[in-house]
Amino acid sequence: MKAIVYNKYGPPDVLKLTEVEKPIPQDNQVLVKIHATSLNYGNLVLLKGEPFLARFAFGLLKPKYSIPGGDIAGHVEAVGKGVTQFQPGNEVFGDLSGCGWGGFAEYVSVPENALALKPANLSFEEAAAVPMAGVTALQGLRDRGKIQSGQKVLINGASGGVGTFAVQIAKSFGGEVTGVCSTRNLDILRSIGADHAIDYTKEDFTKKTQSYDLILGINGYQPISAYKRLLRPNGNFVHVGGSGSQLFQAMVLGPWLSMMGGKKMSSFLQRSNQKDLIYIKELLETGKVKPVIDRCYTLNELPEAFKYFEEGHAQGKIIITV
Template sequence: MKAIVSAKYGSPEVLELKEVEKPVPQDNQVLVKVHAASLNFGNLVLLKGEPFLARFAFGLTKPKFPIPGGDVAGRVEAVGKDVTQFKPGDEVYGDLASSGWGSFAQYVAVPESALANKPVNLSYEEAAAVPMAAVTALQALRDKGNIQSGHKVLVYGSSGGVGTFAVQIAKSYGTEVTAVCSTRNVDIAKEIGADHVIDYKREYFKNHKQQYDLILGTNGSQPISVYKSKLTPGGVFVHVGGSGSQMFNTMVRGITNRKKIKTFLQRPNQNDLIIMKELIEAGKVKPVIDRRYKLDEIQQAFAYFAEGHAQGKVVVNCLM
């Protein structure tokens, strides 16, 4: 089969389309014919080996997982003898970040626990845009932010992969959502249901007077002190993405103020994939896709994604 292989850390140019051995599923594994995958921040870490601490998980001198790609959507081709949840022909989607990665390929063999049935109202490319980003938003809002109906929620960085899902998931909880984005993304924020939109190109966020019960920060644009000043007395700030220095600052402040300042790392979870499937099929959430690439265009896909300006998700069609 054909797969994208990274033999060393570096820029997108180290990614090569190669012929590799097709995987054979073990007893507890599902063999998936991959139709589509998508890019997330974790893919950049896996590509570059940065920050350096990540190499203790991904390989010190070279990638431990040579075929990158976490999100996957495809059709089950075969199952191991111990698999009970899926059968050949099932349409599935999932997050392989804790299962060896490998979705930038024509086939991948993964534990059944990494997968769920694909939302019936999504194409494979649309489904591939969901797992990691949507589950990140769900877990951050629900588990760290303790989101409740009636809350005032602010999503800073609302136009990226996690942000577009966070706005919609927060709305599904019956909250009042304010999205913060640049001028070019205001229409997207409105289309996905934001009640209010702050264009940070035109309004200095630090001077914004409203306070919020929950703030989700998906980038490093603001100091933690600014986010904290926008919280209600019982409010919570959840750090999802941003610079390493901001993450460190969040962790330090969180030690002394655990009720208000929280950092977060997503963990793949089959039940949360099922929850997202239900929200999507109910019409409450939909993926936003910026660009689509073919598998042999993976270098261009990574180069564009690394610029950090994608409106929603970047998707890779893996059929060849």
């Protein structure tokens, strides 16, 4: 089979399309023929080995996983004898970040709990946009953010992969959602249901007088003290992504700031979870959430896709067709 392989950390050009052995599913595994995959920030960490602390999980001196790629959508080609949830022919989607990656390939063998049945109303490309970004948004809002109906929610970085899901999921919980984005993305936010949109190229949202019950920081460089000023009493700030200094503040200063005044400040790391993926699937099938896709590349165009992704201006998700 064809797969994207790399053996050293570096820029996108270290990724090479080559022939490798097609996997054989073990007793508890499902062999998936992959039709589409997508890019996430975790893919970039895996590619570059940065921040350096990530190498303790992904390989200190060279990549532990030779075939990167987390999100997949495809159909089941074969199952191991211990598999009970799927059968050949099923259309599935899933997140491989918790079971060895390997999504940038024509086939992959994975544990069945990494997958869920693909939403019937989505194409493979649309389904591949969902797993990591959708579950990140869900877990950040529901589990760490403790979102409640009627709350005012601010999402900084609302037009990217995680952000577009976060806006829609927050709306599904009954939140009043304000999204922060650039001028060219305002229409996207309105189209996915944001109640308010702030153009960061024209105004500094941290200087506004509006306060929020929950803030999801997906992108940005602002000090977390600026977010704390925007929180209502007992409000919650959840750092999902942003600058390295912001991440450091959230991890180191967040717990200390949380002990002062009742406002919670924390960082968050998504964990792949089949139950949460199925929850997202139901939102997709009922039309409460829809993937936003910027553009598609082929597997052999993956280096170009990464270069575009690194620019940080994607409107929703970048898809790779296999």
